[in-house]
Amino acid sequence: MPFAMPVRSLTSRVLKWPDAQSVHLAVREWARRVARESSDVVRIGYFGSYARGNWGVGSDVDLVIIVRGSELPFERRATAWDATRLPVPADVVVYTEEEWERLTVQGGFCGSVMREAVWVYPDAKPEVVIEPVSRQSGPDPGQWVFGWDVRNVGQAPLTLLQAWQPHGHFRGPRTGLTAHPEIPPGATGRVDLPVACDEPPGTVVENAFLILNAEWRRDAWRILARLRITADASGAPDPTTEDISVQRIGFSREGSRIDEPIADSP
Numbered sequence: 001m002p003f004a005m006p007v008r009s010l011t012s013r014v015l016k017w018p019d020a021q022s023v024h025l026a027v028r029e030w031a032r033r034v035a036r037e038s039s040d041v042v043r044i045g046y047f048g049s050y051a052r053g054n055w056g057v058g059s060d061v062d063l064v065i066i067v068r069g070s071e072l073p074f075e076r077r078a079t080a081w082d083a084t085r086l087p088v089p090a091d092v093v094v095y096t097e098e099e100w101e102r103l104t105v106q107g108g109f110c111g112s113v114m115r116e117a118v119w120v121y122p123d124a125k126p127e128v129v130i131e132p133v134s135r136q137s138g139p140d141p142g143q144w145v146f147g148w149d150v151r152n153v154g155q156a157p158l159t160l161l162q163a164w165q166p167h168g169h170f171r172g173p174r175t176g177l178t179a180h181p182e183i184p185p186g187a188t189g190r191v192d193l194p195v196a197c198d199e200p201p202g203t204v205v206e207n208a209f210l211i212l213n214a215e216w217r218r219d220a221w222r223i224l225a226r227l228r229i230t231a232d233a234s235g236a237p238d239p240t241t242e243d244i245s246v247q248r249i250g251f252s253r254e255g256s257r258i259d260e261p262i263a264d265s266p
Helices: 020-037 074-080 097-106 109-116
Strands: 041-047 061-067 090-096 118-121 128-137 143-152 158-167 170-176 188-196 204-216 219-231 237-250
Touching: 020 041, 020 061, 020 118, 041 109, 061 097, 074 090, 090 097, 128 219, 128 237, 143 158, 158 188, 204 237
Parallel strands: 061 090
Antiparallel strands: 041 061, 041 118, 128 143, 143 188, 158 170, 158 204, 170 188, 204 219, 219 237
């Protein structure tokens, strides 16, 4: 789809400059297109003000492209990449895999890019490990409060927004995580959730789910932890995480629809 360059409003003297979300979407679509056209592309991302969030009117987007190899000298490579369809001016730097690996070891400019870059190709997904870590009985029979550890094993911070358990035999309401806990890479966040489960001892409940809505690299994701629930000798539920999958569901910043009601089933 085409993207319009910045224009002046017909009713205002303020220059409307594309925000970070608009640029992110445009760069992601552009990256997918150029990757389809060139089999040499390994990775595409952006850094600078749009990645840091301190962009302003007149800010350009700094693109970094990693390719398998190139016969062109470094200073001429950017001319081979047409970024004029993006909604803001773009500065492009192109490295071969060998150059990038060498620069990564040396640090410096490459190190700063690695710390702040938002990678849009290949289409990465958040990676998490979710495990139950505590169980407390609630005020009424069959009512429980479970604590869950959510460990971020990906390469970017993960922000948790909502959580719920939709299964009829292991059911908890949609809970907004108002503090929006951000989990840095390698760190673990804690989520405590109420759940209703009143099954006879020895009962096994298959395909229960803990569902999380989260933000990762400016996009919104649904994380589904598939659970197997076993009622122990006292009837207390004992969940085991059997599988974790993730789905992109929209955009969690401006224009987001992540908080709209959805069906209580994965």
